Amino acid sequence: MATEAPAAATAAEIQTVVAARLLRAARSVFIGVGRPSTAAILARELYNPDLVLVYESGTIGAKPRRIPLSIGDGELAETAEAVVSVPEMFNYWIGPGRIQVAFLGAAQVDRLGNLNSTVIGDYEHPKTRLPGAGGAPEIALGCPEVIVIAPHDARTFVERLDFLTTVAAPSAVITDLGVLEPDPETKEMTLTRLHPGVEVGTVREATGWDLAVADAVTTTEDPSAEELAALRELIAR
Amino acid sequence: MATEAPAAATAAEIQTVVAARLLRAARSVFIGVGRPSTAAILARELYNPDLVLVYESGTIGAKPRRIPLSIGDGELAETAEAVVSVPEMFNYWIGPGRIQVAFLGAAQVDRLGNLNSTVIGDYEHPKTRLPGAGGAPEIALGCPEVIVIAPHDARTFVERLDFLTTVAAPSAVITDLGVLEPDPETKEMTLTRLHPGVEVGTVREATGWDLAVADAVTTTEDPSAEELAALRELIAR
């Protein structure tokens, strides 16, 4: 019996798989909900069964079987190695840098990888009031490595943040078009990798500043059939 | 069948009973080991079953059936309403004044009721090295009411402390001879009550400063047969 070939990977799926691959060797990762959480759960299932997932709700070493809607879902508490109060989470675990990698999202990212999740427009009279800082500022400060995951468009990748919520200095920004990494000298986020089928010009157009491009831009390895199947199965659960 | 009459109360027994009586209406009491602990357990059994006993080991609402040797005995943890860490005990419970009364002891007491539990002699070259502050300084600062329990002799009740460990300002000092209370004006610890059979002169001699005596010194009510029996039975357990 012939099986139907799976649909090609979408940009969002590639972004998620690329983020997951970065956790192959990580000991622990701090995640919020959404794509970062999906990527981390996928990484634990596919590459790194010992990966410690930490949510700011207080669950350390959660082992979710499904993608949680909120960071406080019951399954996270029930499967965690330890559940701690929010003050303990920030003071004893995040602040001293015990969680190795942080996955962060944002509404705006600037050329140094700083983040805005507070307002679009003026603070006192915002055009759009965003949710606000949440845990991000101190997570970025505490965790030794920060990885930003964001959709690549010119509203998000801006020349100037409307509000600087989080000083992030990420080691990588994973978008649905490619990967930006800091230039070793200037620290400016520089295009170093393109996802399959994406052109440099497309990324430039989707970036609100004059995007620096690395001398040797590599191409993301296509998601394997196994990666894609695992991701789709996880989302469908 | 005739029962033998119980032996008359000793000075130590009277001291313990007097301390226990002060807890008739108390909501909660902070206690270390020794006579303060015995008095508080007695108070809970005799007069005040809702009295909340708090030990600095972290046990809140312990209900010991026997007198613990240490403040960390297993029975205290097993019978407590809540057991908390030492930082939580001092920061969330003692510091903000949630524990109404503190029973404290000391090696030296001065005329204002300040306490020394650090050294006899010079700090750098002590004649006797005492255990040190323990929880006393912040217990005295945090608890709304401090009661000192100490043996009455001139080595203990001194003109000048060798070391000021704890600023106590107690509402009463319960000794084996009587009770001192602060003069409303001068705050000096003043003899206000004598235990049965004790003379003012005896107390003066046992005090290292020129002891002030209240105009109307009352006499401690003799321990009742029930009080004595309960205390002796508790100690014998």
Added chain:
Amino acid sequence: MSDITTLSEAVEELVHDGDTLALEGFTHLIPFAAGHEVIRQGHIELTLVRMTPDLLYDQMIGMGCASGLVFSYGGNPGVGSLHRFRDAIENGWPSALEVEEHSHAGMANRYAASAAGLPMAVMRGYVGTDLMAHTQVEEIECPFTGEKLVAVPALDLDVAIVHAQEADREGNVQLWGIPGVQKEAVLGARRSLVTVERIVERLEPRPGAVVIPGWAVDAVVEAPAGSLPSYSLGITERDNDFYRAWDKLSRDRDEFRAWMDEHVIEGAPA
């Protein structure tokens, strides 16, 4: 020993117009039943304090209870915006909302300072962000190392309301699962109310439980299912569908008001 009473009596006694009020519960154990009673009693001019305003504060803000909001993350977790929160800040509807925002770490430390009866807490954070200029935070130097840290002020709470799974007849409270900042909120407020799923004869000690002695709480009220659409681990499940549905229900002012009238105002318990 805390009073065991009814929700309407407890809210009447403990909550007053103009109070600074924290209803806490980090995603878990959010005290919806109590918040709805505050709405029904028509309290106004409240300063609402909560790390994550969530749907509950979206409702309270939209119903005009609040003149101020102190928070650190005002979103519908995993779904998107809180539309009533945004409408209040962006358009002043139904009335102007004064906002004071912090990071989660800042709020958590502010709660901890309140519980400790200290005026402030010291931490690392804020430096280099625009938050620094828009909220209460001050630089403070470590006297031992010279390191520049920041201080955040303790929260000054009139009332804290939290939800727990159980209380006994003496009002001792036990909650388990994600503990959030509930203990800090109760200990840090002048007055406190705990609603519980059930009142039991005797608290059976549970793994991971936080126990708050009854004498540290002012009032305890039985409010079964009182945290829905949030949840009480082991007793109720989070109504994720409602969190998603709220995104649509709450976009339009009239639709929001109609929903609240039908489900909260008219839905008062006897």
Added chain:
Amino acid sequence: MSDITTLSEAVEELVHDGDTLALEGFTHLIPFAAGHEVIRQGHIELTLVRMTPDLLYDQMIGMGCASGLVFSYGGNPGVGSLHRFRDAIENGWPSALEVEEHSHAGMANRYAASAAGLPMAVMRGYVGTDLMAHTQVEEIECPFTGEKLVAVPALDLDVAIVHAQEADREGNVQLWGIPGVQKEAVLGARRSLVTVERIVERLEPRPGAVVIPGWAVDAVVEAPAGSLPSYSLGITERDNDFYRAWDKLSRDRDEFRAWMDEHVIEGAPA
């Protein structure tokens, strides 16, 4: 994941002469077995940190392991003096002991600051006492209220050793009963060792338990009865008779040394 190893290997790897070392456990779960191994390995010039030195540090001080002691209450609880502690301070035997003392609240906050990776903690206390002039504490002003508070410095721990009831094969640790400052000690030290009563296949969650993930601990060692004459709630009982007997055993230098030779030096596990 922590290494599960033997006591002698773990102490050899983690403890070095001159280290600042905390063996914690507030009356409960005092890591006697590990302390005895430190004695047997002949470590010297240690700065020993512990809120309540108790019999364990009396033994380590009397055996010449320590050049410094950081503490808050140096007594034999409910019994009286620690004679080796006193002899070291009063007479410099077997060697001079540099003492840094705090109150319990100060020590607890110093541990908490270490666990948080902060250089200091802020609290109320010390003011008006002679301790202020004899220890590390500084006045610090609240930038919001102007209140004068005090700051205490974080402990700077090379190694923390604690005892717990259980670990699983991944080195995840669970302890219950009086939790003291053990979590803070482990999280606040550069290196950490946990001895446990037993290693189990799977940690069964317990009421009131503190769980420390294995990846936050360097080494775990099975040491049954390893907290005696202190105790491990639910497994061993405190040997109160030994605490009383120690008062006599430890008064005389020779008698003390003979006892240690017989019971600790010769009593090495295989």
